[in-house]
Amino acid sequence: MPHEAFCREAGNGPAVVCLHANASSSSQWQALMERLAPDYRVLAPDAYGAGKSPDWPSDRQISLGDEVELIEPLLAKAGAPLALVGHSYGAAVALLAALRHPERIAALVLYEPTLFALIDARQPPPNAADGIRATVAQSAAALDAGDPAAAAEHFIDYWMGPGSWRQMPERRQAPIAASMRNVRRWAYALLSEPTALAAFTTLRVPVLYLLGERSTAAAHAVAELLLASLPRVERLEFAGLGHMGPVTHPQPVNEAIAAFLALHHPVR
Template sequence: MAASEVFVREAGSGPGVVCLHSNASSSSQWRGLMDSLSRRHRVLAPDAYGAGKSPGWPMDRPLTLADEAEFIEPVLQRAGSPLVLVGHSYGAAVALIAALRQPARVKALVLYEPTLFSLIEAESPQPNAADGIRHAVAAAAAALDRGDTNGAAEHFIDYWMGTGSWAATPESRQLPIATSVRNVRHWAQALFTEPTPLAAFRSLELPVLYMVGDRSTASAHGVARLLVPALPRVTPHRFDTLGHMGPVTDPEPVNRVIEDFLARL
């Protein structure tokens, strides 16, 4: 696909930093981080397939994380080498796959709860730590089949943010989220069936900041339990009061930790 089809926000100049957003979000979630980092870095934040202003997945076959990494390849090239990849949730999973594809061009990884549920599935059969998100996706998909996009968004958002979170979301934010959640089957397929084994991540000999919220879900914590020990040069950071959507709900403390990490590289 042509590079022009990837919508990307850009700010600043200097060493490249590419920020990858979570599901049901867009590049706009990184505006605060872009403002602060752009004083010393060239910061680029693309919209993933079906998010923000980027096109939807155009193929009949299932979407993979490798497809997501290929889609943002023009953005990574524009950022130059070596670059830093910042990712949240689904975006953090894409960042890991992109780093494995070309590790020599990645200076460091900044991850907030990557959602590589395939690692949980490979470790143990169901029931396991991924059951909560599996059930939420099934409920959201059933709602979509009934034509109930709001109901689908409620199942998905309330899983990640707690019961009642969707109802409390301002109406101005509900429409783009509900539109994005139509991709929930694509997201789940990519995350649950990713073929990369845990052992592959042991080859990432680069600095990794791995952030986790204590108030997050069993699925996110289950991935962290496996990934953190596998990454050779990892710096774990836990936020006592944050959940999975910390970079969106409480960007200031998350952004400060990211800035401090980058300053030490």
């Protein structure tokens, strides 16, 4: 039986599908959905093991292609042309979904896709992905010791800066700590993705590539590679923001997304 992703939906009009980051869920897009719903039909699915979607059901290591397969029914339901918006892991999934069916993509918005395999393919370790590798190892060790909160602290502080986890309200900490059970599979999917950098030179859809000035070396290294490869890409960096900009500062990020969609996926 095929697995079905839980999906939030709002609005009417041209379709926009929003894919969330790791340690998050479709709820991260609530403000963007409200911003776009007057003009667009916005769909935001939960990935495997996130929100209300099922856990990954196999002993086989998950791939980004498996994540694309999970949302494929939603993409078909959305119809063409559609726009894809992705953040972090979700942006990596969005890129692969666009490669699979570029003819149905009107526009692509990416906030720091975490395709770390591209870094390793360009230069074997040690390299700019060492920080995320070390973080995953620390989080995994904490999980093995029965401490998911410590696992989450390593992960969140890597992406958001030292002390970020301890400053987070407890109500937000609990679901993130629970999600850490997936940290090894997230890392495997992102570090083992076989798609070559050259494949992205064929993706001739308009792309808005969003960056946080204060993000990690790994996120910036992926950006350097993809920005040089995507044929129709526009780069926008947010001063003072980090990797979690869509969550910590949704207003400027969402306005940039809305402006790009108005140009490349306009309401008829």
